[in-house]
Amino acid sequence: MSGFIKVLEGLDRRWIYLAMAISVAGPIIYIGLTGRTLPESATPAAEAVYNAIEELPARSRVLFSFDFDPGSGGELIPMATSLVHQCAARGHKMYFIALWPLGPQLIEDTIKRVITADYPHLKEGVDFVNFGYQAGNEAVMKVMLTDFVKAFPKTKTGDASAQVPMMEGVTRASDFPLLITISAGYPGAKEWVQYVVSSSGGKVKMVTGCTGVQTPQLYPYFPGQLAGMLGAIKGAAEYESLVNANLAKTSGDAKVQPKYQEAQRRMGPQLGAHLLMVALIVLGNIAYFAKRREGARASA
Amino acid sequence: MKPSRNWIVVLAVVAALIGIRAFSGQGMGRVFVKAEPITVQVAADARMGTPAQSVSWTRWSAVPAKAYFAAERANPQQTEIQFSWARTMGLWLAAFLTLAIFSFMYRDNPAYRFAEAAIVGVSAAYWMTIGFWDTIVPKLLGSVWPNFVKANILPSLAEQSTVQVVAMWAALVLGIMLLMRLSSKGAWISMWPLAFIIGVTAGLKIVSHVESDLLQQSVATFKPLLALERGADGAVAMAPTVWLSLRNVLIVVGVLSCLTYFFFSVEHKGLVGRSARVGVWYLMITFGAAFGFTVMGRVALLAARVEFLFDDWLWLIDPSGKRVVETLSMVVG
Numbered sequence: 001m002s003g004f005i006k007v008l009e010g011l012d013r014r015w016i017y018l019a020m021a022i023s024v025a026g027p028i029i030y031i032g033l034t035g036r037t038l039p040e041s042a043t044p045a046a047e048a049v050y051n052a053i054e055e056l057p058a059r060s061r062v063l064f065s066f067d068f069d070p071g072s073g074g075e076l077i078p079m080a081t082s083l084v085h086q087c088a089a090r091g092h093k094m095y096f097i098a099l100w101p102l103g104p105q106l107i108e109d110t111i112k113r114v115i116t117a118d119y120p121h122l123k124e125g126v127d128f129v130n131f132g133y134q135a136g137n138e139a140v141m142k143v144m145l146t147d148f149v150k151a152f153p154k155t156k157t158g159d160a161s162a163q164v165p166m167m168e169g170v171t172r173a174s175d176f177p178l179l180i181t182i183s184a185g186y187p188g189a190k191e192w193v194q195y196v197v198s199s200s201g202g203k204v205k206m207v208t209g210c211t212g213v214q215t216p217q218l219y220p221y222f223p224g225q226l227a228g229m230l231g232a233i234k235g236a237a238e239y240e241s242l243v244n245a246n247l248a249k250t251s252g253d254a255k256v257q258p259k260y261q262e263a264q265r266r267m268g269p270q271l272g273a274h275l276l277m278v279a280l281i282v283l284g285n286i287a288y289f290a291k292r293r294e295g296a297r298a299s300a
Numbered sequence: 301m302k303p304s305r306n307w308i309v310v311l312a313v314v315a316a317l318i319g320i321r322a323f324s325g326q327g328m329g330r331v332f333v334k335a336e337p338i339t340v341q342v343a344a345d346a347r348m349g350t351p352a353q354s355v356s357w358t359r360w361s362a363v364p365a366k367a368y369f370a371a372e373r374a375n376p377q378q379t380e381i382q383f384s385w386a387r388t389m390g391l392w393l394a395a396f397l398t399l400a401i402f403s404f405m406y407r408d409n410p411a412y413r414f415a416e417a418a419i420v421g422v423s424a425a426y427w428m429t430i431g432f433w434d435t436i437v438p439k440l441l442g443s444v445w446p447n448f449v450k451a452n453i454l455p456s457l458a459e460q461s462t463v464q465v466v467a468m469w470a471a472l473v474l475g476i477m478l479l480m481r482l483s484s485k486g487a488w489i490s491m492w493p494l495a496f497i498i499g500v501t502a503g504l505k506i507v508s509h510v511e512s513d514l515l516q517q518s519v520a521t522f523k524p525l526l527a528l529e530r531g532a533d534g535a536v537a538m539a540p541t542v543w544l545s546l547r548n549v550l551i552v553v554g555v556l557s558c559l560t561y562f563f564f565s566v567e568h569k570g571l572v573g574r575s576a577r578v579g580v581w582y583l584m585i586t587f588g589a590a591f592g593f594t595v596m597g598r599v600a601l602l603a604a605r606v607e608f609l610f611d612d613w614l615w616l617i618d619p620s621g622k623r624v625v626e627t628l629s630m631v632v633g
Contacts, residue, residue, distance in 0.1 A: 014307065017405040024599065025606050032610065032617025074604025075597055101430040135435045138504060153458040160458070195504075198512030212597025216590040224520045225512060232593055233600040258620045265619055269603040270596060277595065 008287045023276040027268030037264040046238035048228030049207045056177055058091040063176040066103035068184035072211050078263035079209035079236040080110050080182050085260060086243045088119045093166050094128040097152060099187045104132040104156055125164050132156035137187040141195040144173045174203035183210045189218055193225045236263035321614055328615040331387035332368040333360040335380060364622040395613040398605050443468030521555050523548035554582045
C-alpha cells in the first residue's frame with residue numbers, strides 16, 4: 001500500500017494530462033466511427049425551453065441574441081443550431097442580434113447551416129433577419145425596451161430596419177413574445193434578466209442557453225425570471241434530443257442529421273473525462289487519508 | 301528509464317501515426333472550394349456621379365470533400381470545385397496552433413510561446429479595430445461630422461437626430477477630458493468625466509439589481525412549505541406534493557441558513573451557530589456544483605478542439621458526413 005501511495009505522490013502530472021487526452025479522444029473516435037450517442041432525458045429546465053418555443057402560435061416573433069464568440073462555440077453552437085432548428089420548424093419569425101462583436105459571423109453561420117440548408121423556403125426579411133452587432137452592452141438593452149429600431153437602425157446587409165417587412169408591428173422588446181439569448185459571459189443572460197426581463201414588468205419572456213461557468217449564476221432566475229434554461233453541454237444535449245425526437249415524430253422521418261446531434265456526441269467525451277476525474281479524486285483522497293494514518297502511527 | 305524518455309516515445313508514436321495518416325488513403329487536412337459567380341445591378345448614384353452598372357465577381361465557398369471526390373470521379377477535368385491552398389494553409393495553421401497550445405502541458409516551449417503571443421497580438425488588434433469601426437466611426441464621428449463620414453467612410457450611416465448630435469459632442473468633450481489623465485498638470489480634469497461615468501453606471505446598476513436580484517429573488521423565496529399538488533381528479537397527488545414541498549423547504553432553509561452564516565453581529569453559537577453550519581454546507585454544495593459545471597464546460601471545449609483535429613485535420617472520423625468516402629474504418633479495414 002505504501003509503495004502505491006508513493007507512486008501517487010510522485011506521479012508526474014503529465015500522465016494525468018495523457019489520461020485525460022485518452023479519456024476524451026477515445027469516446028470521440030468511437031462515436032465518430034459508429035455514430036452512436038448516449039441516451040438523454042430532458043430535465044425540467046431544458047423541457048421548459050422546448051415548451052416555450054412550442055407553445056407560441058406559428059409565425060410568432062422570436063428574438064435571438066447571440067452573445068458569444070467562437071471561444072465558447074464548443075458548448076453554445078449546438079444550442080444555437082437546435083434552437084434555430086426548432087423555431088424554423090415551427091414557422092416562427094426569427095430576429096437575430098448580437099451584443100458580442102463576433103456574434104454576427106456566428107449568426108450567419110447558423111443561418112447558413114440550418115435555415116439555408118434545411119428551410120430554403122424561408123426568406124430573408126420575411127421569415128428571418130440579421131441585425132448584426134451593436135456596441136453598447138446594457139445601453140443597447142435599455143434602448144431596446146423602448147425603441148428597437150433606434151437600437152438597431154440597420155440590418156447586417158445595410159437595409160433600414162424600419163423598412164424590413166417582418167418589422168411591421170415591432171416597436172420595442174416587449175413586442176417579441178419570446179427572447180432567446182445564447183450567452184457566454186458579459187454582456188449576456190444575466191444582463192438581459194437585469195435590464196430587460198425585470199425592467200419590463202414581466203412583459204418579456206426569456207429563455208437562455210449558457211456556458212457551464214454561467215449556469216450556477218443563472219439557476220436562481222429559473223423558473224421565475226427565466227422561463228427556461230439550457231445549462232452547458234448537458235443542457236444542449238437534453239434539448240437536442242427533445243427537439244430531434246419530437247420533430248421526428250411530427251415528420252415521420254426518424255433519421256436525424258449529424259449536425260443536429262453535435263451536443264449528444266460531446267456527451268461521450270464528457271463521460272470519459274468525468275469518470276477519470278472521479279477516479280482521480282477518489283485516489284487522491286485514499287492517498288491523503290493513508291498518509292495521515294501513517295503520520296499518526298509514526299508520531300504514536 | 302527516465303520520465304523524459306517515456307515522453308519522447310509517446311510523442312514519437314503520435315508523430316508516426318500522423319505521418320502514416322498523411323500518406324495513406326486520400327490523405328488529410330485539405331479544403332476544397334466551389335466557384336459561385338455573382339452579378340449585382342448597381343443603381344445610378346447622382347450624388348457620387350456614378351452611372352447604373354452591373355458588377356460581377358466570383359465567390360469561393362468551402363464545400364465538403366465528398367463533393368470534390370464525386371466531381372473528380374464524374375469528370376477528372378472539372379474545375380468547378382478546386383483544392384484551396386489558402387484555406388488548407390489556414391486549416392493546418394489552426395491545427396498547429398491548437399497543438400502548440402496543448403504542448404504547454406508537456407512543458408513550456410517556443411511553439412507554445414509563439415501561439416500565445418499570436419493570440420494576444422491578434423486579439424488586441426481585433427478589439428482595437430472593432431472599437432474603431434463599430435463605436436468611434438459610426439457613433440462618435442458619424443454624429444459629430446455626419447456629412448463627411450457618410451460621403452467618405454460609411455455610406456450606410458443612419459440619419460442622426462439633433463439630440464444625438466448634441467449628446468455625442470458632449471461625449472467627445474468628456475472623452476478628451478478623460479484623456480487629460482495622461483497630463484501631469486491637467487490630470488485633475490479627468491476626475492469630472494470619471495465622476496460622470498461612475499454616477500451613470502451606479503444609477504443604471506442599482507435600479508436593475510434592486511429590482512431583479514433583490515426584490516424578485518426575495519419574492520421567489522417565499523414558498524409554501526407544504527405545497528399541495530392535485531391530480532386531474534382534484535385529489536392531492538402524494539408523490540408530487542412530497543417532492544415539491546421538500547424542494548420548497550430546501551430553498552427556504554438554504555436562504556435562511558446562508559444569510560445566518562454571513563450575519564456577523566451575533567456570535568455563531570447555539571441555534572445561530574447550527575444554522576450557520578447548515579449554511580456552510582449549502583455554500584460548499586454550491587461551490588461543488590459550480591466547479592462541476594466549470595469542468596463540464598472546459599471538457600466540452602477540449603472535446604470540440606479534439607474533434608476538430610480528428611475530423612477536419614486528420615480525417616480520422618466523419619461524424620457530419622463531410623467525406624463519407626473515407627473514414628478510419630476504411631483506412632484500417
